[in-house]
Amino acid sequence: xxxxxxxxxxxxxxxxxxxxxxxxxxxxxxxxxxxxxxxxxxxxxxxxxxxxxxxxxxxxxxxxxxxxxxxxxxxxxxxxxxxxxxxxxxxxxxxxxxxxxxxxxxxxxxxxxxxxxxxxxxxxxxxxxxxxxxxxxxxxxxxxxxxxxxxxxxxxxxxxxxxxxxxxxxxxxxxxxxxxxxxxxxxxxxxxxxxxxxxxxxxxxxxxxxxxxxxxxxxxxxxxxxxxxxxxxxxxxxxxxxxxxxxxxxxxxxxxxxxxxxxxxxxxxxxxxxxxxx
Ligand SMILES: C[S@@+](CC[C@H](N)C(=O)[O-])C[C@H]1O[C@@H](n2cnc3c(N)ncnc32)[C@H](O)[C@@H]1O
Numbered sequence: 001x002x003x004x005x006x007x008x009x010x011x012x013x014x015x016x017x018x019x020x021x022x023x024x025x026x027x028x029x030x031x032x033x034x035x036x037x038x039x040x041x042x043x044x045x046x047x048x049x050x051x052x053x054x055x056x057x058x059x060x061x062x063x064x065x066x067x068x069x070x071x072x073x074x075x076x077x078x079x080x081x082x083x084x085x086x087x088x089x090x091x092x093x094x095x096x097x098x099x100x101x102x103x104x105x106x107x108x109x110x111x112x113x114x115x116x117x118x119x120x121x122x123x124x125x126x127x128x129x130x131x132x133x134x135x136x137x138x139x140x141x142x143x144x145x146x147x148x149x150x151x152x153x154x155x156x157x158x159x160x161x162x163x164x165x166x167x168x169x170x171x172x173x174x175x176x177x178x179x180x181x182x183x184x185x186x187x188x189x190x191x192x193x194x195x196x197x198x199x200x201x202x203x204x205x206x207x208x209x210x211x212x213x214x215x216x217x218x219x220x221x222x223x224x225x226x227x228x229x230x231x232x233x234x235x236x237x238x239x240x241x242x243x244x245x246x247x248x249x250x251x252x253x254x255x256x257x258x259x260x261x262x263x264x265x266x267x268x269x270x271x272x273x274x275x276x277x278x
Contacts, residue, residue: 009059018048026052031110032062034090036103039083040068053083064088066104080104091170095120097145098170101136101163108138111260115270116142118257119197119222122272123147127194130154130214132184132207136163137177139199139222144173149195151177154184185210193219201226201268205236208243217277220254224270226262237271249275 015023025045031038039056041049053065064085080103082088088104095117101108116139123129123143127150131140134153143149153168155161161181168177180187184207193214198204204225211221225236237253244251254272262268 007059010055013055013059014048014052017051022048027056030056030060031068032060033101033103033108034092035062036064036066036088036090037062038066038068038080038103041083049083057084064090064103095142095146097141098167099136099138099141100166100170102159106136106160106163108136109260112138115139115257115259119143120146122220122222123149123195126150128152128192129195129197130187130193131197131199132187132211132214133198133200134164134179135160135199137167139197140177141167141171141173144176145171148176152180152187152189152193153177154180154182154187156181156183187214190214191216195219196221198223200224201262205239205243208240209247212244212247212249212275215249215275219275221273221275222270223273224259224268226266226268229265229267232267232269236269237273240271240273244275248278250278251275 011023014026022045025042027040037056037060039053045052057065064087065083066080067083089102091098091100094113119139120142125148129140129143129149129151131151131153134140134155137153140151140153144151153164155164158181164179168174168179190213194216196211196215196219198207198211198221201224204223223240227235241251252274254274256269256271259268259270
């Protein structure tokens with residue numbers, strides 16, 4: 001995943017083909033996931049978008065170019081326009097972990113890279129991690145690959161799940177990770193997890209009772225949620241603590257980090273929480 005500054009060669013080629021005032025609007029930054037580029041393009045560049053995409057792809061060496069859209073819905077699907085190439089499935093390597101995904105249909109956020117790296121650092125060999133919103137294994141693959149943590153990875157979207165399964169094999173952690181294609185609310189086991197990943201936003205609090213039932217009597221929960229600036233720093237931990245108490249658990253906040261800006265005045269944060277059965 002790289003965000004870069006425009007290459008002189010791109011400008012050189014396109015300045016012969018575009019009006020000068022449009023050349024100055026060419027994107028200076030883009031995101032590269034494997035060999036797929038995500039290019040933010042201003043509306044003024046609409047008439048030239050396919051040629052611009054072709055030149056960026058050729059100079060940078062990408063097979064496919066997508067125009068940046070938004071991520072929405074319960075399953076966090078991105079919304080992209082295909083500008084160049086056909087194949088949006090790629091393998092992205094980050095921190096020694098291979099992530100195969102369909103960039104056009106599965107979320108992979110550049111801004112979450114620090115958290116993916118941090119999860120590899122906090123995991124402990126042999127502990128049991130339950131990843132309740134596994135995606136393609138974004139957060140839990142690093143824990144198995146780098147630390148030998150055992151992982152139960154739950155993902156309900158069947159298309160995303162296919163990549164999760166492939167990634168487990170691609171990274172050679174099939175003896176450590178067990179994937180389940182189901183809604184985490186239907187996951188039957190109780191009192192098993194040393195650590196729980198709740199990598200979800202907006203309505204994560206609705207899943208706290210389920211997380212507590214999966215947790216051992218003492219466990220660590222990495223609780224993600226979105227929170228308006230004006231409610232920080234009390235939220236989102238205050239709500240977690242209240243719900244935990246209602247279910248017979250004490251909760252201790254260990255750490256809180258901002259992942260990224262989610263919307264104007266709203267942050268995506270992660271809180272590391274130790275829970276104890278009372
Ligand atoms: C935003 S992605 C997060 C991926 C990863 N945890 C991260 O933080 O980078 C959330 C994933 O959770 C899945 N999901 C949403 N609700 C779920 C549920 N109730 N049970 C299992 N998976 C769910 C979605 O399909 C999606 O792939």
